[in-house]
Amino acid sequence: MTTLVVHETGDKKNVTDMLRSAGLRPTRQRVSLAEILYSRGDRHISAELLHEEAVDADVPVSLATVYNTLHQFTEAGLLREVAIDGNKTYFDTNVSDHHHFFIEGENRVIDIPGEGVGIGALPKAPEGMEIVRVDVVVRVREKR
Structure with missing residues (x-):
């Protein structure tokens, strides 16, 4: 199942197409993490919380892979990084x-x-x- 995500324009797009449009190859782990990230609408999430959600969803992924994927999504313009202080960063789907x-x-x-x-x-x-x-x-x- 590929989750549909709703963008601020109201357009629905599946996760695979969203990743390809951003210039990212839709690997199994990227697709799984994107589905978890975008299935709940706009939100702010830490790498640790996304990792917990992935584990709960039986997505086999390391915390290092979660960090790498979040940074790749940010560089591709799919997320915004919100640095709160030197040791706490959130990623914003908006x-x-x-x-x-x-x-x-x-x-x-x-x-x-x-x-x-x-x-x-x-x-x-x-x-x-x-x-x-x-x-x-x-x-x-x-x-x-």
């Missing part, structure tokens, strides 16, 4: 222009619409460089 809240204590990431954050001024990019994207992560916690 690749549209938006930002994030990080809920401390819950280790949970939720979206902020792109128009929900205003950036007043950006520094000039270094010589020979261009600004590709600005990622804003707003850390929140319950009031004490």
Whole structure:
């Protein structure tokens, strides 16, 4: 069974076609991990959680393969990497222009619409460089 994924445009596309369109060979492991990733709609997931979900779904895959696949999907534009701090990274299935809240204590990431954050001024990019994207992560916690 190849899972259908719904993109933000509302288009349905099967996982194999999505991988091929992104320039990735649809190996058994990539297809299985993509089905797990995209079958639940837009979400933020760590490599460790995806590995747990793969194990629960009887997908034989190592944590190293999960990391490699997530980075390949990110490079191909299928995921966005959301770096929370030096040792915690989430992968976002929503690749549209938006930002994030990080809920401390819950280790949970939720979206902020792109128009929900205003950036007043950006520094000039270094010589020979261009600004590709600005990622804003707003850390929140319950009031004490």
